[in-house]
Amino acid sequence: MRNKQRPHSIKRHLTFSTVCVVGVLMFVSWLLVYSEARHEINEVYDARLGQSAKTLALSVMSWGDQPPDNFTQSYTHWLNAITAIAKDDDTTTPFGHPYEDNLFFQYRVNDALVAKSPNAPAQWIGTSDNPGFDMVTAAGEQWRTFLLVFTLPDKRQASLLVAEKEAIRQELMTEVSLTIGLPQLLLIPLLAVIVVVLVSRAFRPLGELKETIAARSVDNLDHIHVAQPTVELTPLVKQLNYLFSQLNNAWVREKRLVSTAAHELKTPLAVLRLNAENALSAATKADRDNDLTNILAGIDRTDRVIQQLLMLSRVEQQKNTDTTHIDLVPLLREQIAALAPMALTQQQSIELEGRDPLWVKGHPVMLSVLFTNLIDNAIRYAGEGASISVVTSCSANTVVVAVIDSGDAIPDEIKSRIFDKFFRGHTEKGDGAGLGMSIVKDIAEQHQASIAIRSPYFSDHGNGFTVTFPIASVYESR
Template structure:
């Protein structure tokens, strides 16, 4: 589901360049991670700042308590730096160069009497914990306080040290701002480094592209590269497989063109001769004979072309993808019915013998039709007049069924029987390219079936094809 969402909604809006897309992904991850780390770091820094400021308050309170001279106390309250305490508009750094010094406040009590105060505002701590840390509100500001009480010279000395909360907020803000500024400055530099790294990492892909561009379209060779990266190995393997298959297809096309030129050269020359004879003949009988020969030559050339085209179709479909089961009986009946007119001209009877009610097999319907047409038409061609051809379908056992075509024709000698499946082998003087049974053999090989050719008693030829059921 996530993969579909990415390809349907996200991918169309991304750069088409792998390099740009990779940099975008990497920098997005880095940016998101930096944001998370920054938030966590700011939170932890704020906590550390709180502890540091609390420790400073406690330290100052203890120092004031220890430095207090209770013996010389005259009972009057002393105010120190009255103009430096709560001025909103004064700078955060005084002449001493100590930042935020003016925003620290302290009060000193001796026997609960205020003796020293660092300004005209008195803090009243509340929510004090067991360690003395508390809070206070004064002059529209929130204060963090630390209170300490000790016994000194028989008198109770109490110290309250306070610090405005905006000091800590400013410090935390500065930490966050510095972290953000650092990230802002380094982000473009990091993007350039990532861009260079991605470009360097994609260099093997560019080498593969250059190697592909150098391929000769007339002679495709496999791509071989030294130190092929692991990620590119599947691409190289797939390309080499594709190139090998394309090379085979090109070789088959070249062979088919050569075969077609070879097989059609003589018939076309004969057709031209008959046409010339018909055009120059003065006698009507000679002209009629030439035209009859011309018609016969056209029929023979048509059969040659049909066989060549059928051979090309089978060769191009030699690598089969997954095919669905088809009804073999229905296809067989249809092909046999289509051949009845040809058999009728020869006074040959086609007899379909079925011992099955249903027969399904995973085979291309086109392949099955070509196989049946070649077997049956070949049997018709070599059968005697008024003879019978039996086309049979039967189960041999639970895992095999057999297709058979048995004729009562002229048959073939034992010497030639082994050559019947060769390309362009002709037995007898019948017209054709000698491709019929070689096409059948190609289809049989595609489906890993077995073909067997035997004599028919008393004469004729029998072809048996054994298919294995999955």
């Protein structure tokens, strides 16, 4: 059994994606700020370390290899005073700052250590005689050092090393990172809430559209309207309204077809029932045979009605389909060939006259229905031995097809109503629903064509139904 896939939430996906993307951008921003802060902090601290070394070197040059007698005592007193007064690492005192415990210097002349800070290691920690910056490990700690080499007035070489604990820089970098990163981190939940609210507001028209569609039913296919239309929803609403129009038209056609079928089949079925009852109660074989013959005729009439109703349904279904370029000559040949056996049963002649090709723009199915009806009517009503001609012609702008028969002329009272729906003129000859000619007129109008009757067509007899189409260029059709 195939697992049913859970619906995908666009709103949830959009919210999650936005928060994730912003979170990643914040992290990248934090990395860039941290990298730049690290670079700047190292520059400032290195500059201060170098400046301190030079300032101190100017003082020790006058010492030679003998520092003042009270140097160590005074320095120790100052450091102890800072420790005694300062309550924490952030407290400043008249004697300096507690962070001074993270700084020291060493001074040597030639290779002999002459002076140092009280908190400095007893041994020289420099790993190289090259002056400049270096990273040294002493007493289990990393120290950033700056070595300054100079010559004393008595020509001896002196070295001054100033050191700063690397942890100071790392601590400052950590504080900068937290100062920048924590607010950004705390902003992510707030951002998520804001995104949820904004996305919900942006999707409000979609919710409104959903409710509007939910209110539609087969009995209510009115166009939908959104109070706050958006660029994204407008095409969707337009297509939905088009679909509702199509559904409504189909529903109307279905109801009309059912109503027409009920109306037209009611009488033939009643007649069939009456003839069947008469056949059952017939006193003689001749009466029964007559009733059975009437039943067969009634079945034929009912079949004719059903065919016309099906034809009406086909025409209705084709109304909104796309048109194409059609050569009428092959189509007319096909319809004549299909109806020729019916004409032969009445000793009628039927022929196609005129030039080809004849290009028009239309629906092949609907045009087949149109000419089938015209030719079928001519065969049915022209009478035995009549001649029927389908004559084609064209001009610069039009294509003309005329269906001409040599039967009796149509009376004026019938001619004026022949295209009315459900009108049957020759009730003694016709067995349809009176829909054929109304279908013909409907199809012609849909193709921007006109239909005209000429009766009598000859001096005192004959009928001609002429359909005039706008021409479609053969080059355009290609």
